[in-house]
Amino acid sequence: MLLKVSHKTVLPPAEIVITGSKSESNRLLILQALFDNLTIDNVSNSDDAAVMQKALASTQETVNIHHAGTAMRFLTAYFSIQEGRKTVLTGSERMQERPMKILVEALQTLGADISYVNNEGYPPLRIKGKLLQEKKVSLQANVSSQYISALMLIGGALPEGLEIHLEGKITSIPYIEMTLALLLDVGIQGSFKNQIITIQSLKQKLPAKKIVVESDWSSASYYFSIVALSARQAQDKSQKQNQSNSTISISSYKKDSLQGDSVLQSIYAQLGVYSKIAGHQLNLSLIEDFNFPEQIRLDLSKCPDIAQTIAVTCLGLGISCDLTGLHTLKIKETDRLEALREEISKLGGNITVTNDSLHLEAQTTPLTSGVSIATYHDHRMAMAFAPLAMLVPLQIEDAGVVSKSYPDFWSDLEQLGFLTEQV
Template structure:
């Protein structure tokens, strides 16, 4: 599907309620499978979460997660501790080129029986579930926090618990802290001191009812819309906690630098206000929040300010190489983006380009949604726009609610 976004000013004063966090949902779904007495409300309805639910409920000998990276990592750990069950875990062609060797090596050191079906270090995997006592292992922290979270979640099954010694600089630390916070609420005993994490399984469950907070990553696209809107434009989003487990709640701080003020009001709603002019340049390290980089750099492009973001080494192994994808698509719009293996630098200068450019999405949901806020400045076409179902299935419908002209075509 292609969508045509006709240049539109955002309708001020509207309210949207966004679906639950994908990250929280997938963690709680795995814990619910390990502890069936758990009740989880407001679970996200995205493709990634559906893939997780389907995989957890499957009794089949093969499980296909398609493009769902979180499900691939979490289910690898889950099936490794499912006794007397053998599963081949596979995904899309792109998934089979996303490395998983760090997680597999860690699980093998705990006694897991996992083999590579095709290419060493990559899915698909053949997993024979065992009972593991747990123990102490080393693991790289520099590649993906999802490897670490996967191990921490299944550590609740280990008689001796689990101690992880993290090697290297920690990437996406807030996602690890989210996992530990959920385990603490469950009743597990956890600690995170320096480069060492310890989890001891719960003796009794302290909490059995969880409500998933709305997704802060989904909110990022509306922060971008506000940043590119006239002064005084407002938008209300729900439902969000002032103290959130989600690392992407850093949006409040990040977009304050781009002219968007966040006000928390009664009932867990946030009011976004285009309050003041943005700063003359944006410079930040996104090591803890790399998934926000695409949205922020497009905001800076629309505002006409230079932007430098570091700490982006994980973006090269996402749904696509996001740094290259950003460079390609901003160039179509006259942008000058320079990239390295872990950073990007956007020049404030723009070239004049023909109107009506089509943005390619590279099977990456964030590419589609990150570029959409430019509708406040130009007509735009988004190719393969249905890719948003991976994390936000009703994104285009929600844009229409805000007065944006969205025309869909096959």
């Protein structure tokens, strides 16, 4: 679906409801499948969560998770301990290009029976579930945190528990801490100290527990971008917005969030956005008479999923930015760094990327109007670029890809004065 997106008014106030975090939902769905007595409310309505639920309920030998990278990693660990079950875990063409060797070798160290159907190190995987007797495993810490979380999630189901030794600098610590916090919340004991993660074996049935999933902070990032860009929109249109009438309220969020992307609050405070959580509502508005910086520098190694949003926001605001800690973006739904370079260049931006960073020059000329943004089967490409339609009309290719994490994205944007038209 090719979608024309534009915005012709100042930003109106709005109330947006975002469903549960995809990251929390998928972790809890694995735990629910492993242990009885766990009830989950506000599960994400994303494609990824739906794929996870379908896979966990499947009795077929072949399980296809399509583009869902989290599901591939978590389910590899899950199916490896389903005694007597044979599973072929596969996915889309892009998924079959995403590396799995580090996780597979870690599970094999624990005794798992996993082999490759086609190319070594990549899906599809042939898994023969069995009881894993070993309890200690080591792996590089600068890999995707999902490898580490996948192991942690099955730790309580292993007869001797699990001890994970992490070697080197750890990537995306907040996601590891999220996994541990959820394990503790459901009643599985564990710790994370001095590069060692310990998960205790669950020797008895879990007590009944209901967990309400916090809404997704990654999905909220696009609204931070919209509010920030509304300052430029008002400037471009020689309008001054009434600050009190341009608040976006999003639910439902927690002050003590487990999600690393909650750092959006402090990052976007540098880009003119005031945020406050009242009750369970996240309220966003422009900081009045804010002096925008000429440049920002950020290490996003703990929250790489918001890099695209921040880069595009800076492009629209005419701010130079240097983002580092982005090495995991090379193995996402697409090579996100190259995708950003390509699409920002179309808009007239001057951007350079390396294997783990990007540098964006301050935009001194108007953005190119009417550009068609390629999304590369990546939901975050579509949503990160959409806010720029406040400044210039855009076309978003394969706009339906947003369903991977946020199916209601386009209809929610319409509440904010965005105009969408299928081409």
